[in-house]
Amino acid sequence: MAETKEPLIIRDKLQMRNWSRSMRIQGKTIALVPTMGFLHNGHISLINEAHKNAQLIVVSIYVNPGQFSTSEDISTYPSDFNGDLKKLMGVSGGVDVVFNPYNLYDYGDERESVVRREKVEGVAAAAVSCVESGAAGGGHETWVRVEKLGNGLCGRSRPLFFRGVATVVSKLFNIVEPDFAVFGKKDYQQWRIICRMVRDLDFSVQIIGSEIMREDDGLAMSSRNVYLSSEERQKALSINKSLSKAKHSVAQGLIKCKELRESLILAVEEAGGKVDYAEIVDQQSLEAVEEVKSPVVFCVAAWFGKARLLDNIEINV
Amino acid sequence: MAETKEPLIIRDKLQMRNWSRSMRIQGKTIALVPTMGFLHNGHISLINEAHKNAQLIVVSIYVNPGQFSTSEDISTYPSDFNGDLKKLMGVSGGVDVVFNPYNLYDYGDERESVVRREKVEGVAAAAVSCVESGAAGGGHETWVRVEKLGNGLCGRSRPLFFRGVATVVSKLFNIVEPDFAVFGKKDYQQWRIICRMVRDLDFSVQIIGSEIMREDDGLAMSSRNVYLSSEERQKALSINKSLSKAKHSVAQGLIKCKELRESLILAVEEAGGKVDYAEIVDQQSLEAVEEVKSPVVFCVAAWFGKARLLDNIEINV
Numbered sequence: 001m002a003e004t005k006e007p008l009i010i011r012d013k014l015q016m017r018n019w020s021r022s023m024r025i026q027g028k029t030i031a032l033v034p035t036m037g038f039l040h041n042g043h044i045s046l047i048n049e050a051h052k053n054a055q056l057i058v059v060s061i062y063v064n065p066g067q068f069s070t071s072e073d074i075s076t077y078p079s080d081f082n083g084d085l086k087k088l089m090g091v092s093g094g095v096d097v098v099f100n101p102y103n104l105y106d107y108g109d110e111r112e113s114v115v116r117r118e119k120v121e122g123v124a125a126a127a128v129s130c131v132e133s134g135a136a137g138g139g140h141e142t143w144v145r146v147e148k149l150g151n152g153l154c155g156r157s158r159p160l161f162f163r164g165v166a167t168v169v170s171k172l173f174n175i176v177e178p179d180f181a182v183f184g185k186k187d188y189q190q191w192r193i194i195c196r197m198v199r200d201l202d203f204s205v206q207i208i209g210s211e212i213m214r215e216d217d218g219l220a221m222s223s224r225n226v227y228l229s230s231e232e233r234q235k236a237l238s239i240n241k242s243l244s245k246a247k248h249s250v251a252q253g254l255i256k257c258k259e260l261r262e263s264l265i266l267a268v269e270e271a272g273g274k275v276d277y278a279e280i281v282d283q284q285s286l287e288a289v290e291e292v293k294s295p296v297v298f299c300v301a302a303w304f305g306k307a308r309l310l311d312n313i314e315i316n317v
Numbered sequence: 318m319a320e321t322k323e324p325l326i327i328r329d330k331l332q333m334r335n336w337s338r339s340m341r342i343q344g345k346t347i348a349l350v351p352t353m354g355f356l357h358n359g360h361i362s363l364i365n366e367a368h369k370n371a372q373l374i375v376v377s378i379y380v381n382p383g384q385f386s387t388s389e390d391i392s393t394y395p396s397d398f399n400g401d402l403k404k405l406m407g408v409s410g411g412v413d414v415v416f417n418p419y420n421l422y423d424y425g426d427e428r429e430s431v432v433r434r435e436k437v438e439g440v441a442a443a444a445v446s447c448v449e450s451g452a453a454g455g456g457h458e459t460w461v462r463v464e465k466l467g468n469g470l471c472g473r474s475r476p477l478f479f480r481g482v483a484t485v486v487s488k489l490f491n492i493v494e495p496d497f498a499v500f501g502k503k504d505y506q507q508w509r510i511i512c513r514m515v516r517d518l519d520f521s522v523q524i525i526g527s528e529i530m531r532e533d534d535g536l537a538m539s540s541r542n543v544y545l546s547s548e549e550r551q552k553a554l555s556i557n558k559s560l561s562k563a564k565h566s567v568a569q570g571l572i573k574c575k576e577l578r579e580s581l582i583l584a585v586e587e588a589g590g591k592v593d594y595a596e597i598v599d600q601q602s603l604e605a606v607e608e609v610k611s612p613v614v615f616c617v618a619a620w621f622g623k624a625r626l627l628d629n630i631e632i633n634v
Contacts, residue, residue, distance in 0.1 A: 017521060025342070107516055141465050142483070142517035147458040166459070167518070174519040199424055200459035201484070202491040204334060 005094030007059070007085070013175045016099050020058075020177045029054040031208075032178035034169060037061040038078045039087050042213040042221035046182045049210040051093045053180045059088060060099040060172055065130035066140075067164025073119045074130055078223060104171055105131050105140045129160050144170050144201070146193045149286050153189045153277060153299055154310070165190055166197050173205050181205050186212045186220050188297055188312045192286060212311070214240070220311045227307040236304045238271035243313040246298055250315050255292040268302050276301035276308065283314065292317055322411030324376070324402070330492045333416050337375070337494045346371040348525075349495035351486060354378040355395045356404050359530040359538035363499045366527040368410045370497045376405060377416040377489055382447035383457075384481025391447055395540060421488055422448050422457045446477050461487050463510045463517070466603050470506045470594060470616055471627070482507055483514050490522050498522050503529045503537050505614055505629045509603060529628070531557065537628045544624040553621040555588035560630040563615055567632050572609040585619050593618035593625065600631065609634055 010016045020030055031054035033046045043059075050057050061084060068074040081100070088095045131140050143163050150162035173181070183191045195207050213221045218240040219233065228236060242264040249260060257280040265275050281288050283295045292315060299312040327333045337347055348371035350363045360376075367374050378401060385391040398417070405412045448457050460480050467479035490498070500508045512524050530538045535557040536550065545553060559581040566577060574597040582592050598605050600612045609632060616629040 013519060104519075140517050142461065142463045142514045144459065144461050144518070147460065149458065171517075171519045174521060177521075197459045200457050200488075201461070202330060202421075202488045204491060204494075 004089050007088055007095040007098045009085075009098050009100060011099075011101055013101060013104075016058075016097070016101075016175050017177060019097060023056055024177070028056050029179045030056045030058060030176070031180040031182060032172060032176050032205075033057065033059045033182050034172055035059060035061055036063045036077065036223075037084050038080055038223045039084045040221050040223065040225075042184060042186065044087065044091055045213045046184055046210050047088075047091050047095060048093075049208055050180065050182045053182075053206075053208060054178075056096045057094070058097040058099055058176050058178065059095050060101075060176070062099075062101055062104060062168070062172075064164060064168040065105065066168050067161050068130045069158070069160050070128050070130055070133045071119065071122065075119070078226065099172075099176060104168065107140070127159065129164055131164075143167050144197060146196050146200070149189065149193045149196055152281070152286055152288075153279060154301060155189070157276060157301075162190065162193050166193060169194055169197070170201070170203075173203055178205055180208055182208045182210050184212065185209045185314075186222070186310060186312070188299055189286060192284070218244075220309070222307075222309065224307045224309060228304060232272075232305040232307070235271040235273065236302075236307075236309055238268050238273060239300055239302055239309060239311045242267040243298055243300065243311060247313050247315050250292050250317065255317075257288070257290055257292065260292070260298070264298070264300065268300070272304065274303040276303065278302075280315075321406050324405055324412040324415045326402075326415050326417060328417055328419060330418060330421075333375075333414070333418075333492050334494060336414060340373055341494070345373050346496045347373045347375060347493070348497040348499060349489060349493045349522075350374065350376045350499050351489055352376060352378055353380045353394065353540075354401050355397055355540045356401045357538050357540065357542075359501060359503065361404065361408055362530045363501055363527050364405075364408050364412060365410075366525055367497065367499045370499075370523075370525060371495075373413045374411070375414040375416055375493050375495065376412050377418075377493070379416075379418055379421065379485070379489075381481060381485040382422065383485050384478050385447045386475070386477050387445055387447055395543065416489075416493060421485065424457070446481055448481075460484050461514060461518070463513050466506065466510045466513055469598070469603055469605075470596060471618060472506070474593060474618075479507065479510050483510060486511055486514070487518070487520075490520055495522055497525055499525045499527050501529065502526045502631075503539070503627060503629070505616055506603060509601070535561075537626070539624075539626065541624045541626060545621060549589075549622040549624070552588040552590065553619075553624075553626055555585050555590060556617055556619055556626060556628045559584040560615055560617065560628060564630050564632050567609050567634065572634075574605070574607055574609065577609070577615070581615075581617065585617070589621065591620040593620065595619075597632075 031050035033050050035043050063077050065074055144166040145163045146166055155162055183194055185191050191209050198205055198207055218237055246260045246264055261278050264278050268275050278300045279288055280296050280298045283297050295316045297312050297314045301310050348367035350367050352360050380394050382391055461483040462480045463483055472479055500511055502508055508526050515522055515524055535554055563577045563581055578595050581595050585592050595617045596605055597613050597615050600614050606613055612633045614629050614631045618627050
């Protein structure tokens with residue numbers, strides 16, 4: 001906590017873009033680190049990665065209603081803006097701007113810019129985001145979808161999630177106009193989707209994938225870890241341990257994905273977890289493979305108590 | 318044809334963006350006029366409109382496979398690049414750049430960048446664009462969709478069309494980085510969709526809607542008019558005449574859309590046309606109205622011979 005550089009806090013889209021343009025005219029390069037706040041050391045590692053590539057750092061803090069379905073509870077998503085600012089002031093090299101907009105779906109028409117924040121029960125609610133359910137008539141209706149990459153893994157249980165992520169990231173790119181943007185590889189599918197979107201839509205932003213940050217005991221850092229009791233937290237270590245074991249098994253010649261997956265599922269469920277998915281997929285296409293014969297990533301989502309935890313390990317053969 | 322300013326022809330994405338950035342650094346403003354080539358005076362009017370707003374003009378000429386379904390025939394889409402260049406050299410004030418990329422869906426992987434150019438028969442073919450059908454595996458898969466505005470009018474018979482338009486326009490915006498872009502109001506739905514997309518995704522591009530250009534006899538200018546025999550051309554005037562008559566009727570107090578529509582459909586079909594749709598819709602939401610009590614647009618698509626012609630008239634009450 002040596003430095004105490006105070007970031008500029010910007011809440012207005014236009015002011016944000018003007019800042020970026022004034023910096024670009026001076027020949028400065030800008031990296032964007034998009035977050036939903038409630039920052040932990042995983043986020044800080046993204047900022048450190050940003051510093052390796054660009055001269056100026058913009059951290060966005062915005063809980064995006066477009067990626068929550070109305071059956072998910074956006075109102076209880078954890079936030080701590082002052083705590084976040086404090087953490088950002090301690091980052092080595094500092095942060096230049098915190099972009100913290102009120103509502104990125106407010107287009108100046110009061111009637112149309114309402115975003116639903118209450119949870120709605122039922123299956124149908126899962127197919128409508130908080131943005132759509134609150135918008136009557138001429139509201140937000142443009143969505144960016146990465147068709148295939150978004151269908152599997154987390155896309156199966158959260159059909160609107162990646163559409164919401166790709167859309168808000170497009171908005172942020174158009175507002176901040178960064179040269180670089182940093183995404184964590186813990187959210188492996190999200191990172192690949194953003195890379196593909198940037199390529200397919202010709203965004204002039206270079207995407208940097210940042211390695212997973214782990215606690216000392218190996219648990220992948222996540223805002224959701226606060227939901228774990230200390231007992232659950234201990235049990236959740238089974239995810240990372242099983243992934244490391246799988247990688248080790250491959251190195252020893254076990255390449256059948258069926259066996260590798262079954263072994264991991266067994267271990268996590270024996271520890272008391274509930275596996276949402278455990279899949280070994282191609283690193284680029286995210287399509288499931290039967291044998292590990294090319295670079296793959298072993299992706300896991302599992303529930304421990306109230307927390308749905310994600311983790312993964314790349315296996316390069 | 319007083320001037321003979323020769324435009325710079327750019328075929329490479331990166332070179333295009335570099336040109337724009339070098340101009341922006343000099344404080345110049347840029348307007349983009351996106352076209353599919355085979356230029357006529359309607360296009361020239363878009364360029365004239367561009368000159369009123371920006372210092373530099375980029376005209377893109379690109380037949381976008383992403384907006385053709387495989388049941389439509391992209392290979393016979395008319396083109397005349399040299400003729401287009403000649404016309405552009407005659408434009409008052411000139412054109413600075415013609416951006417004429419080979420393939421905007423070529424991402425450097427030979428296997429994945431094939432675009433299907435043959436027509437495929439059958440209903441299923443209508444649900445896949447020429448980009449998707451030619452891409453095996455890791456090809457282009459990111460699409461921008463303006464959900465509601467794209468569903469009605471032309472969206473009903475061409476379910477992929479506006480998705481393809483919004484996507485290629487996003488790509489062009491990210492490559493050219495213009496300050497302005499000009500779209501013709503003849504394609505009214507397209508214009509509204511682009512406006513909404515720009516707002517919803519926070520593109521920093523100002524969209525200019527350019528009024529419909531008509532031949533001396535009132536026929537809306539279109540690349541498709543070349544498909545009309547002289548007899549069909551004469552009969553096709555019924556569209557514009559009926560639209561003007563409808564506007565006149567409204568001014569005289571007839572506000573029932575049912576009657577206005579029936580009267581137009583009758584006139585066009587008596588002239589030998591086949592009406593695809595004739596709808597009176599809100600200018601912003603493009604939702605059908607029952608009575609003309611607020612600004613509407615009367616949109617028509619009708620077949621004469623092999624040509625599907627579009628026309629419309631705004632009625633501001």
